[in-house]
Amino acid sequence: METVKAYFKTPLGIAIIEGNDEGICRISILDETPEEIAAEVPAALRAAVMELEEYFSGSRQEFTFTLNPQGTDFQKKVWQELVNIPYGKTTSYQELSIKLGDVKAIRAVASANGKNTLWVVVPCHRVIGSDGSLTGYAGGLWRKKWLLEHETPPIQQSLF
Known part of the structure; x- marks a missing residue:
């Protein structure tokens, strides 16, 4: 089945979604704006675009559209744990390694995390260093920081 694409604007840049009727297989953020962006969103991608727009507006915390990640069985197991x-x-x-049953698999888990092809939806940005530090992120640490802050807004203090 042929894969279709859609581009959409986010507060972090232009994102591209790829998929078909079997589900979304790739969402990534672009560092450069493509020269041509089609305004029409293919039917197979509309739910994903709508839910991502809701996420960035702050009105969605979980995604319900169908995913079709492409990877090894181990990578898919790690990605499911990320979800x-x-x-x-x-x-x-x-x-994460402990939850997956092998505390020594930290490097393999980190590698699978880095190969995640479903930006934001499979939330690899929620994985940080054991010391609380922001660690590597394919989209850039500034985007990781933004996403984490977006998901944990400051609590308004009562004035009285």
């Missing part, structure tokens, strides 16, 4: 990290929460590579 289980609640909105507004973070975890470390070590904690």
Whole structure:
């Protein structure tokens, strides 16, 4: 089945979504704006575009559109564990490795995390260093910081 694409604006730049009727297989952020961006969103991608727009506007915390990630069984297992990290929460590579059943698999987990092809939806940005530091992020650490702040806005203090 042929894969179709759609581009859309986010507060972090232009994102591209790719997929078909079997689901979304790739979402990534671009560092440069493509010369041509079609205004029409293919039917197979409309739900994903709508839900991502809701996420960036602050009205959505979970995604419901169909995913069709392409990767090894191990990568898919790691990505599924990433989806289980609640909105507004973070975890470390070590904690993720323990949840997957092998504390020594930290490097393999980190590698699979880095190969995640479903930006924001499979929330690899929620994985931080054991010491709380922001660690590598394919989209750039400034985007990771923005996403984490977007998901955990400051609590308004009562004036009285």
